Amino acid sequence: MVASSYLLFVNGLACKNPKDVKADDFFFSGLDTPGNTTNKVGSNVTLVNVEKIAGLNTLGISLARRDFGPYGLNPPHIHPRATEILTVLEGSLYVGFVTSNSDNRFFAKVINEGDVFVFPHGLIHFQFNYGTKNAVAIAALGNQNPGVITVANAVFGSKPSISHDVLAKAFQADKKTIDWLQAQFWMDNNN
Amino acid sequence: MVASSYLLFVNGLACKNPKDVKADDFFFSGLDTPGNTTNKVGSNVTLVNVEKIAGLNTLGISLARRDFGPYGLNPPHIHPRATEILTVLEGSLYVGFVTSNSDNRFFAKVINEGDVFVFPHGLIHFQFNYGTKNAVAIAALGNQNPGVITVANAVFGSKPSISHDVLAKAFQADKKTIDWLQAQFWMDNNN
Amino acid sequence: MVASSYLLFVNGLACKNPKDVKADDFFFSGLDTPGNTTNKVGSNVTLVNVEKIAGLNTLGISLARRDFGPYGLNPPHIHPRATEILTVLEGSLYVGFVTSNSDNRFFAKVINEGDVFVFPHGLIHFQFNYGTKNAVAIAALGNQNPGVITVANAVFGSKPSISHDVLAKAFQADKKTIDWLQAQFWMDNNN
Amino acid sequence: MVASSYLLFVNGLACKNPKDVKADDFFFSGLDTPGNTTNKVGSNVTLVNVEKIAGLNTLGISLARRDFGPYGLNPPHIHPRATEILTVLEGSLYVGFVTSNSDNRFFAKVINEGDVFVFPHGLIHFQFNYGTKNAVAIAALGNQNPGVITVANAVFGSKPSISHDVLAKAFQADKKTIDWLQAQFWMDNNN
Amino acid sequence: MVASSYLLFVNGLACKNPKDVKADDFFFSGLDTPGNTTNKVGSNVTLVNVEKIAGLNTLGISLARRDFGPYGLNPPHIHPRATEILTVLEGSLYVGFVTSNSDNRFFAKVINEGDVFVFPHGLIHFQFNYGTKNAVAIAALGNQNPGVITVANAVFGSKPSISHDVLAKAFQADKKTIDWLQAQFWMDNNN
Amino acid sequence: MVASSYLLFVNGLACKNPKDVKADDFFFSGLDTPGNTTNKVGSNVTLVNVEKIAGLNTLGISLARRDFGPYGLNPPHIHPRATEILTVLEGSLYVGFVTSNSDNRFFAKVINEGDVFVFPHGLIHFQFNYGTKNAVAIAALGNQNPGVITVANAVFGSKPSISHDVLAKAFQADKKTIDWLQAQFWMDNNN
Numbered sequence A, B, C, D, E, F: 001m002v003a004s005s006y007l008l009f010v011n012g013l014a015c016k017n018p019k020d021v022k023a024d025d026f027f028f029s030g031l032d033t034p035g036n037t038t039n040k041v042g043s044n045v046t047l048v049n050v051e052k053i054a055g056l057n058t059l060g061i062s063l064a065r066r067d068f069g070p071y072g073l074n075p076p077h078i079h080p081r082a083t084e085i086l087t088v089l090e091g092s093l094y095v096g097f098v099t100s101n102s103d104n105r106f107f108a109k110v111i112n113e114g115d116v117f118v119f120p121h122g123l124i125h126f127q128f129n130y131g132t133k134n135a136v137a138i139a140a141l142g143n144q145n146p147g148v149i150t151v152a153n154a155v156f157g158s159k160p161s162i163s164h165d166v167l168a169k170a171f172q173a174d175k176k177t178i179d180w181l182q183a184q185f186w187m188d189n190n191n
Helices: A151-156 A164-171 A175-183 B151-156 B164-171 B175-183 C151-156 C164-171 C175-183 D151-156 D164-170 D175-183 E151-156 E164-170 E175-183 F151-156 F164-171 F175-183
Strands: A043-048 A062-068 A073-078 A084-090 A092-098 A106-112 A116-119 A124-128 A135-141 B043-048 B062-068 B073-078 B084-090 B092-098 B106-112 B116-119 B124-128 B135-141 C043-048 C062-068 C073-078 C084-090 C092-098 C106-112 C116-119 C124-128 C135-141 D043-048 D062-068 D073-078 D084-090 D092-098 D106-112 D116-119 D124-128 D135-141 E043-048 E062-068 E073-078 E084-090 E092-098 E106-112 E116-119 E124-128 E135-141 F043-048 F062-068 F073-078 F084-090 F092-098 F106-112 F116-119 F124-128 F135-141
Touching: A043 A073, A062 A073, A062 A124, A062 F084, A073 A151, A073 B164, A084 A092, A084 F062, A092 A116, A092 A135, A106 A116, A124 B151, A124 B164, A151 A175, A151 B124, A151 B151, A151 B164, A164 A175, A164 B073, A164 B124, A164 B151, B043 B073, B062 B073, B062 B124, B062 C084, B073 B151, B084 B092, B084 C062, B092 B116, B092 B135, B106 B116, B151 B175, B164 B175, C043 C073, C062 C073, C062 C124, C073 C151, C073 E164, C084 C092, C092 C116, C092 C135, C106 C116, C124 E151, C124 E164, C151 C175, C151 E124, C151 E151, C164 C175, C164 E073, C164 E124, C164 E151, D043 D073, D062 D073, D062 D124, D062 E084, D073 D151, D073 F164, D084 D092, D084 E062, D092 D116, D092 D135, D106 D116, D124 F151, D124 F164, D151 D175, D151 F124, D151 F151, D151 F164, D164 D175, D164 F073, D164 F124, E043 E073, E062 E073, E062 E124, E073 E151, E084 E092, E092 E116, E092 E135, E106 E116, E151 E175, E164 E175, F043 F073, F062 F073, F062 F124, F073 F151, F084 F092, F092 F116, F092 F135, F106 F116, F151 F175, F164 F175
Parallel strands: none
Antiparallel strands: A043 A062, A062 A135, A073 A124, A084 A116, A084 A135, A092 A106, A092 A124, B043 B062, B062 B135, B073 B124, B084 B116, B084 B135, B092 B106, B092 B124, C043 C062, C062 C135, C073 C124, C084 C116, C084 C135, C092 C106, C092 C124, D043 D062, D062 D135, D073 D124, D084 D116, D084 D135, D092 D106, D092 D124, E043 E062, E062 E135, E073 E124, E084 E116, E084 E135, E092 E106, E092 E124, F043 F062, F062 F135, F073 F124, F084 F116, F084 F135, F092 F106, F092 F124
């Protein structure tokens, strides 16, 4: 069909009628509000993506505030559709990412106020507040809908559960350990 | 600078002089050879990417053979730069992938000879031969250099190791368990 | 208009409501069934694209099974939106592609079971089973809707017909020959 | 959600049902008609984009005719989504573009019938007919909806007006000058 | 490897040192010179691509002048990497393109001075001057290196030749006809 | 040539040998240091792009700190290759952007600490600290080399100067005014 020569089969959100677009379609308020870090990982991510700012539709970028309580961790996770660049506003963080097979090299660094660190597209990475004071960071992501996959949650907290035969073999652990892990409460620190 | 208006800052492999290109630059041999599955996970991936076929440079696709011994597992992994589409040539596989936060929905299915299954870009997925016979599959990946991140290897087998404080908190496990996991031998079943 | 700053004017298929997505939206069955090769070219292509697997929408990849009877030919064709990478499962094939003007270099090779060959994006290529045994191959294409243009069919079998003045001049043939060619039955071996 | 793994959040115009597509969906008539240059800048742009030819949807290209009266100017402007390549059909033009900060180098040239000039993506550029005869040019743009931002119009003719405090400081001019400029009639020579 | 997370394995021409870039790097002269149409097809294409204008590197667009003698034909061809948009400067042309399998619909139209027609990416198309006067057109292509595949030349004039067994079967012709066609002189009207 | 079928003619910076990549290749320090705003516009931009962090090569994102003294202005400018998303860390800003022709709609808003605002790709925008206190903001840009075109600098401060005939006509001003503007010192507040 002719159409198949210009149908790229890409899809997306509907845009408003341009006539109805307002400045507020490009606006979001509240990134100065600390996120609630009283949770198992002691951290909180406030993501400002296309669901929060309609005007980001197709523009390929989003922003996030990261709050860390003492020993707070933004656990190992992946953004399937984005690179992340982060800067520390307050406190110190131990950050790192691991590269692809077969090297699986771990790149890590302690970063302080005003430091910037990059987490390349699709790699497992984390940020950890190893100290007793709070930490705050701002991160930018190269997609209006970057997605977040918290590794432990996806592996041990999926709904329904992945067969423990699979996970026991993958993690070289006995099935009891896997069952125990799958029985935990896995919360998402992103909102 | 003018250049900055056309320097996209994208980089890659060098191409041969077109005059020197031969049919063999688009050729690879040996995908009919079963991979060696006598390893901890009982599976083997033979990836045919741009490192094996120079002519794939920039063409955005690659191929892989997957061999599974009895109970062989291609453990949960991610392709940071590719969607995967797989078809079973022999045997049966229990396959699945988990979606992003916060749902982390697990989509799984038993697929048999001639069945095709898709693993969307950047999501954690696996294939498991739950039976006593061998299984073989062919997978295509939407990048000439898709990359593979075996979750357990990247998390527990990185070089150097990720701090056990981070992993204990992330996986809701005690540090001894993490230390034990990090002490295991983590092999890459891709080659 | 503001919208014009984010309306990329790209279009596509509608996605299902994520809540309604099922594993079967990523699944297709039957690629182990030999295609019917009792036709003029003695070959058959079973394409698994976004029309067969809705979940491929936007994911940029598809798969195809190729069956060849004795002397079966997948005639010279083009994929306007994809590179192809093919591997032989059974038998032997004489494969090739021709490059752009002005060289029009022909790259060809006989490939056997387990061999892999790449047909770069947009180039005319074919696969021919020059032997008396059946041949089977699996091909991957770098687009969920790659499109197929069988050269002879598009040129001599279009609906309506291209003026024979045009084709006679283009193919350096007399109009009778063109008329005869246009009078043939041109079937599509893709389905 | 799974969907988020294939929803790229790109959006666009609706395509016609392929069955209903006609040759006229790829056709536009009238680019031989000189545009009316009796306006303040003495030039006229007739843009043939996706709004004029529905079949251009997603195809990433458009065409424009440029007419210049004596001393006619296509004033400094930007195409936010396209590179421009222009050729002169009649007369002579003084053309140029300015590069990004901090160099802001100005590249200019007088081009005559049959000359071709490129204006890289996103840079401020103009064409000026410094002579007493008419001039005509054809330009191609690398987007089906390239967009045009006439610098003076966007800065001094926006609706509503930009605060004169901002513009006085930006242009190192007193507010009276800015007010005077904002009071002018700013017309768009594109149609 | 980390690198694999940012090596996209895309490749290209080297850019000049921005300091050395001159206006002439964005300039080409001579598109007003009629091409020589005294050849078998009676047409001539003067392509202005990145080989003619270095500054087009990565900018995704190029331009071409098309000259047609009486009954001159720009024979059925494909641009593997570009959509084409064409406007007639002089004379009349019978133009058309054929869509993908299985429809292979032929869209055609007679276009005159000032008419514009679009040939979607990757489809077989042609332009024919069915009259006794010369015709001239300007075409824009959505790639700085669009490539041209003249169907008859690639099929019957490749170097070396495609086996006549393949072509006889593909074109439903006897081998003598194929041999005769392959014996012709196939010239490229693009330069 | 075959190469032309995979040479996309995209170009960029050279990558380091992956073996030599270090964590510091993804690191930058000093974004907590206020920029010097004692200049004509009273603002300062500290851009962290691929020139500052080599590891950003090809990753499509960058970060910037914006400092504003009292009445400090980040004057109307364009990023030819990026959308911008900004959040206020301290103080208040009056921000806005103007859309393409022919509407040239001006979208503006006063944003305070914790507010986020988006400036779509390629549009003219500014940020103004209309108050007596300092203001600080962090911006993310969707390209590792976004480029900055300060409108007034490019138009009136280019090297060499644009002919005052062109600018007088474009800005509806007399040549004396243009000459005066071109005689000013135009500084770049980005570094």
